[in-house]
Amino acid sequence: MPVSALQAVSKSRNGVGAFILQCKRMEFNFCDWAGSSKGMRHDRSFLKHSLPQFAKENPQIEIIVAPRPNKIPIIRGVYINGREKVIAVDGLEIQQILQKAQLLRDSSGAKLKRITKPVISLNESVRGMFSPFHGEKHVI
Template sequence: MPVKAISKVSIARNGIGAFVVPCHRIKINYCNWGGSSKGVRELLKDGQINQLAAKKPSILFEVVKRSGHPSVEFHYNNDAVKDLEVKNMDSSLVLKKINELSQASGNELFKWNHKVLSINESVRGIWSPMHVAKDARHKI
């Protein structure tokens, strides 16, 4: 009798198999004549955004010309959207911020006070003096 394999779809996790970039879309909003959009206009005129888009083909870059202060929106895979206002920034600082936030995960920053963060429970279980039989407890 032949053995049949059970078909199962694998779960996609970063670090196991392929790497999926967390940031999938960057939207750059700027004004064509406003003074606060000078740094973004320099990026577009010099072609540095095109070079960055060529280096990161998995990220969709969208450039929108509208009135108001310039901003950059980062859309992440976990449905998070980070909005960065880049008014009055020079082109090198705008490019640095775009690089920095395109590599972020989109999760909120948090402080973890324990040394190990695990999704698995301990093999040994929890321990406290109250989990020991009453006659085996340390007596003071």
């Protein structure tokens, strides 16, 4: 019997070859009437002054601006892994809203979790597991 093969699928390593930004869509919602949307809207408008620049810098993201009447303004990021993240930006100034938008853009969309190990890798450890049978023999 010659050698046979097992079926497998290669795994993606985003950023090793090509980098795909994980945020694929952002929705900016605001209310035309309420004061909490002031930073988003007319007078100190994020939508008017910052958003065009933001959209130009990030062409990978589909940007949607839609009214959300009688509710607080939000920014919603939709990610490639299927999840979405929402940040409420009520009462924020134009610069603070921009920071929130950048936060959503840079997020991977994964749930936040505490990282305790210094290295996360698909590869096996180079050194391998400790073996008592190799290396120099310890003399007592």
